[in-house]
Amino acid sequence: MDNSxxxxxxxxxxxxxDGERVVRAVDSVSLQVRPGEFVGIVxxxxxxxxxxxxxLSGLKLPTQGAVRYRGRCYTEASDAERSAMRRERFGFVFQQPYLLGYLTVLENVVVGAPDVRAYRERALWLLxxxxxxxxxxxYPPALSGGERQRACVARALLMEPEVIFADEPTAALDQQTGLHVLDLLEQHRGTGAVVLVTHDPLMLRYCDTVYKLRSGQVEAVETAPAKPLTRADSPPTP
Ligand SMILES: Nc1ncnc2c1ncn2[C@@H]1O[C@H](COP(=O)(O)OP(=O)(O)O)[C@@H](O)[C@H]1O
Ligand SMILES: [Mg+2]
Incomplete structure (x- = not known):
């Protein structure tokens, strides 16, 4: 298996x-996400x-073609295996922030953790x-939409997943707060990959690769130029 x-x-x-209507929402897309890669979808x-x-996250199975996670084809995995993969390895920020109304923000952030107490400090740090x-x-009803969205970002980052899937996570935020969320996603890269859906060009600054979709197809792929070595990265001169 190719580990890259x-x-x-x-x-x-x-x-x-959808009744008589057939919608080809994704149309023969081929792409790869590498460990630590920041991928944009616009x-x-x-x-x-x-x-x-x-x-890409196995929430839906392809009608045609294949999607694999570490070589494992989602279509060949059971529902239980796929949901375990999502729970243990992926973090999600959906377009509509979803929090449990009867739990506090902090409780919502740690709700998926195997050991809630062990993650409490990190949850508070993220918040x-x-x-x-x-x-x-x-409690979530006492928060604005943007605050709920940020709580969902904290929840997605909590367990340092291998991949974060974020669907327009900054759409409900003002620009400064949005860029702050983006910085946290960028920091996450040390641990995992980020797949970010956005319509805001400002949010693409950290992307290694950007896929431009049109009618379900990849219309263009843009790859960021290799980042120049910063001074700290440069080998010491003898
Ligand atoms: N559950 C569904 N049933 C039927 N059509 C859908 C469904 N979800 C999305 N679509 C259609 O699939 C296409 C792609 O939708 P979507 O993936 O939500 O696009 P985007 O996120 O880029 O706005 C759209 O034409 C949409 O109307
Ligand atoms: Mg959408």
Whole structure:
């Protein structure tokens, strides 16, 4: 198995059948996500961005083609295996922030952790980084949409997953807060990959690769130029 590839889509298509209507939401997309890679997915509304995230994360199975995680084909895995992969290895930020209304923000952030107490400090640190330290003990209905979205970002980052899938995580945020969320995603790169759906060009600054979708197809792929060595990275001169 090729260890340099975490997720691979091979001519993957997702077709929705909606009564008489057939929608090819993802149309024969091939791409690879490497460990630590920051991938951007852009495109107009309805171009298949969310659907592609569902395929890459195994939330939906391709109608045609294949999607693999570390060489394991989602279609060959059971529902239980796929949901364990998502729980243990992936973090999600969905377009609509979803929090449990009867748990506090802090409880929502740690709800998926195997040992809640062990992750409490990290959860509080993340909430602080996201400007939510003073809201940790509030209940979600008492938060704004943007605050809920940030709580979801903290939850996704908590377990340092191998891949974070984020669907327009900054859409409900003002620019400064959005860039702060982006910085946290960028920091996450030391541990895992990031797959970010966005329509905001400002949010693409850290992307290694950007896939532009149109009508479910990859219309263009942009690869960032190799980053120049900074002084700290340069080998010491003898
Ligand atoms: N559950 C569904 N049933 C039928 N059509 C759908 C469904 N979900 C999405 N679509 C259609 O698939 C296409 C891609 O949708 P989506 O992946 O949500 O695009 P984006 O995230 O880029 O806005 C759109 O034409 C949308 O209307
Ligand atoms: Mg979408």
């Amino acid at each position: 590839v975490l997720i691979e889509a091979q001519a993957a298509s997702l077709i929705y059948r 495109g107009p509304s309805g171009s298949g961005k969310s659907s592609l995230l569902y395929l 602080e980084q996201l400007g939510l330290a003073d809201k940790a003990h509030r």
